[in-house]
Amino acid sequence: MQALLPVSMAEPSRQPPRRGRRGRRVVPPPSWTLLGVLGAVLVGVLMVGAYANASFAPDRRQVQGGQHEVPDSVTTGGPIISITDGQHRSYRLPPRTIALTFDDGPDPVWTPEVRRVLDAHRVPATFFVVGSQVARHPELVRELAADGHEIGVHTFTHPDLTVLPGWRRRLEYDQTQLVIASAAGVRTSLIRFPYSSYAASIDDLDWPVFNHAGDLGYLNVLNDTDSRDWALPGVDQILANVTPSGYSGAITLWHDAGGDRAETVAALDRFIPLMKERGYRFVTVTEGLNLALAEAGVDHRVESGLAAGPDERWRGRMLIWAVQGADRTLGLLGWIFVAVGVLTVGRTVLLFVLAGRHARRRRAKDWAWGPPVTEPVSVIVPAYNEKEGIAAAVRSLAGGDHPGGIEVIVVDDGSTDGTAEIAEGLGLPNVRVVRKPNGGKPSALNTGVALARHELIVMVDGDTVFERDSVRRLVQPFADPQVGAVAGNVKVGNRDSLIAKWQHIEYVIGFNLDRRLYESLRCMSTVPGAIGAFRRQALTYAGGMTDDTLAEDTDITMAIGRAGWNVVYEETARAWTEAPTTLGQLWKQRYRWSYGTMQAMWKHRRSLTDGGASGRFTRRCLLFLSLFGVLLPLLAPVIDLLALYGLFFLDRTATAVAWLVMLGLQMLTAAVAFRLDREKLGVLWVLPLQQFAYRQLMYLVMIQSMVTALTGGRLGWQKLRRTGLTPTPSQPSASAPS
Template sequence: MTIYRAAQPGADPASSSHLPAVRRRRTALRLLLALLAVALMANVLFVEAYTSSGFAPDHAGQDGEPTGAVPAGVRDGGPVLDATGPQERSLRVPDRTIALTFDDGPDPTWTPRILQVLRRYGVHATFFEIGSEVARHPELARRVLAEGHQIGSHTFSHPQLADLPVWRQRLEYSQTQMLIAYATGRSTSLLRPPYSSVPDALKDRDWGTVQEAAGQGYVAVLNDLDSRDWARPGVDAIVRQATPQGQAGAVVLFHDAGGDRAQTVAALDRLIPQLQQRGYRFGTVAEALGSNLGPANPPAAAADVWRGRGLAWAIRLADVSWWVLWGLLILVGALTLARALLLLLFAVRHSRRRRSVTWSWGPPVTEPVTIVVPAYNERTTIEPAVRSLALSAHPGVEVILVDDASTDGTAEAVEALGLDNVRVVRVPPGGKATALNTGVALSRNELVVMVDADTVVEPDSVHRLVQPFGDETVGAVAGNVKVGNRRGLLGKWQHIEYVMGFNLDRRLYDTFGCIPTIPGALGAFRRRALTDAGGLTTDTIAEDTDLTMAIHRAGWRVVYQETARAHTEAPATLGQLWKQRYRWSYGTMQAIWKHRSAVRDSGPSGRFGRRALPFITLFSVLLPLLAPLLDIMAVYGTFLLNRTETAIGWGAMLVVHAVTAVLAFRLDREPLRPLWTLPLQQLVYRQVMYLVLLHSAITALTGRRLRWQKLRRTGEVDVVPAPGA
């Protein structure tokens, strides 16, 4: 499709003396929107991954990480390790004393139930809480303290601390401390390292993390007995494993989060009264050790409270954004599958119906046709384009070249061809829509075909294109446009896109009576339909989409004629491709917005507005705009989630695209050889199209009016490409 240089009259503020300031403000606004989108995505991906234990350490033993052999007194001592002073201490709880401890909370389901059991028996316990969960459930952390229990740190995201560099370890401690301060107004000096066990299981690298935590003021609390409730072995087994031998005291490990803890609740309801009957007393770690430790949860610094508040809100925003993204991802997946199924059902049906020997549009159409070719500086491509039209097999063809003030000799090149059925009309610069309207006004026939100046049309295409006018209800016909310059990788990718994304979709849209665009490269119209639609306008920069929607609203049918083929020159560079698709995407959004009032109309306009506009918006704008989520989540999942599941999910989408591509190529009777580039197209080309669409959406939101631009042509399409090229 040719892009013209003329600005839209009266629409762009180019004549204003304030243009630079206007552009700066709009550019700043677009940049702000883009930065906000990037910031939101970064917040979701990184914060959510961090708070959900999504980081997988890929190294261990960082330089500068404290290491050292575990002292024998620690390995053989009690579960409470205090290395904050000049000499490490290993503390045990007294005989007949139980310090119940709970890891991984707070959890909105199980923490309240466990608190209820503890309250029933008048027992206090210590809850080692994960910072990210405190941010999500601060009210539970407050309740824990309000009911007389103690809170300790279980890090922010539950990592294997020994596998982390020192800076990450410190971050885990400080963030949890800030969130506890935000939720409760208190601090803690107790730390239970994730995946820790009894003292004699400590390895040298684990002792290094204990020393580092002690440097930050933390006392490490391991355990004497592990109830193994995390494995859900049954209530009897949990009670047996949490019961000390003889009269020994113990720090006992339970969990109040991380899965179904019904067995934990039931086991506590049996364990506590049994041990109380044996003369055991229960208390927090601080209560069990008495004066050996400092205050349980002293007041927190005001600065920590405020920093914790900011961190908590960031986590909540990430959580909300994450669920929104997952909802959108499900929507994209559903729309993608729905589109594939619709194409499979209706495109195949459409093709079989058209190929049936009984199919007919009506009486053969042989009346003369006027072909209007708008051109601005198209000398490189104009000669083969006009020659292919003038030599059309349809009887009575006249070609009108409307030269929009070209400066490269476009008109002279056409005149030099000496073709009797070609007229050259020179007009002042006014843009493509004005040039087309001029050509239509000068035409001598009722049937008008519009063709771009960079397009070569097959000999019988014009004749095939006008056959649907045998049906008096048809007002416009879309042709089958192919990429002519498909030798390079970029050309092959665009060829796949044309066959899959344009021509296959037109079969579906044709079935539902809502073809959104008659392509400028090849389209046919009744003059009456053009008149009823008000002709081409400069209201949008996608004059072809705007006109097509206006024809629908005027009550005319718009159909697709797949056997009328034309070969256009696609952009040869990414820069030129960006300009073209940016204009197309933005123009489509403009046209949808312009015709939005159709949803409230009656008659044909209302039927189009209520039936077609939502369909077009859903599959032509919303689905492409949201489709990048599939790739973003694939990358995210590869690094931060289950790689196997991610590969299966992304592979399934690739299979859907591959099946759709094969279907499209078969229906269009195209060789399948170019499809070897399909995986690369999905990985590279599709990402460029996503960015173009995002650019267009931001432009639409900021209200900027796009001016016509001229694409550089190479003149590669001078003949119809050989099959399979």
């Protein structure tokens, strides 16, 4: 399934370069520097998101170190540890004194609930916050500080600090300080390390981290009792865990984030009045430390929550914007991923149901368009510098087996390579060569139509080779008087290179399978320039070919559909064309197709409000073109982007499975399309490779086309180089695959 590629774009056509119209500028070629800068910015934003989501934060180590380097006075001391110039001191809260401390917040759901309980009981608490969460919810920290609660550092991404180098640890502390400064306007001297608990648990791996934080001016805060509320043990057990023995003072550890904290809130609501009844007072950690110092006769008072400077606040605000911007970007990408999935699945279902029904109906034994069409046919071949393929193309057309006869008109549009002489030199009796000054493909086609003797008109590109029965099969749908135009089946003739194989797959899936769908919905948007048939009456009613867009085939098809004619697909009428063999040539071709289609959509937009056949056709046509031809290819890069992001920063197994599911869906659609088109399945081995190069090129093509359209520019024509590799129907490689 080429759901992630531009679909239903106009088939290749040719016209010479021309200047931009007055009042419109020609858009310069794509700026790779600009694309590179935008890509780098996006990657940077995603890296910020990955960092804020702790993708670079190591989990808690499993190996426990010994306690040979940790002083006994620390492991047997209190939960507040001050380290200055290598000197360490431990402090405990005075008896009947409790400091409520909360880790891992702020959380938009549970922090307000905890705050509500604290306010109801009029007690303060100390919140050790995770910096990335502060960046996401600065208003919560601002409200805590305004209510008199104390703020402490709990690192920025909650890593195991024992495995981080010193510079990274300091970065964790400094970034958290910055976001606290921006959110609450204060600095804090308190720090609690992730995965820390009691003083007795400090080992030789932890001790350097404590010393480093002390050298930076922090007070290390541990706890006396641990609620273990993260394990959801029940309210009664939480109360038992946090209640200090006797009347000793305690720093109690709770959590206001990290999961469902309903038990925490309920236990807190019971714990506070219970401790007050026992004569306890509630303080912040700093208040408790100052009480302990006063009782010890120390003439010193610790200050925390000092006002932050304007520079810190500004830098913190920038960090908050970066994290929130990354979160919003990831959220937007997530929604786009869902949208792409819905569009992809929806398109797949429509293809399977409607295209499959179309194929079954056509293959029924009693299927027929009506009585055989034997009217003579005029074939128009616009040619501009087509010396490589014009002889093979004209021979294949002149030798067709249509019983009514075939008139071939080669309109040489000012070629300078001898194209007209080659066509004339074939000496075929039913071939006329007309020369005209260079005026563009629409002008050449209109000239050919004016000179044509017959009412049924077939239009062919000058590098396209028809099978012997293609003209006859192509005009059979005109047995139905409601049919105004017929799209044929375009095949890639030069399938030797990898790029050509990818295009062969795209033609079968993205073009031919879609035409079955669009015929069923009566909203065919493009009769390909390589092989298409028209009633002269329909062409005249639609105003003929115009040069308003670079996709004149899409333009005329939409005009015919709006006029009330049916546009159908005849799969048995095959034409072989030469596909670009280099990425540069492919870029030029697809850039022109996609931009031309956007031009045609814009040109016919006003008929959306028309009544009758015009409005019905336009609403269907533009809806499906917008969804599957423009929106899906524009959004599809998110699939690859999130796949890469997921492999590095999310669940790799889940990411790989999701990507393989999408590939499997594409393979299934491809198999169905190839079977309906009676193509060999062997070439599908290159489809997985298509996901890593070809698809990305199509993304860039669509993005550049959209930029060109939005800036109001006019894309100059870029003729592709032809090598004349298109096989003739008589060659085995060009025969219809079984």
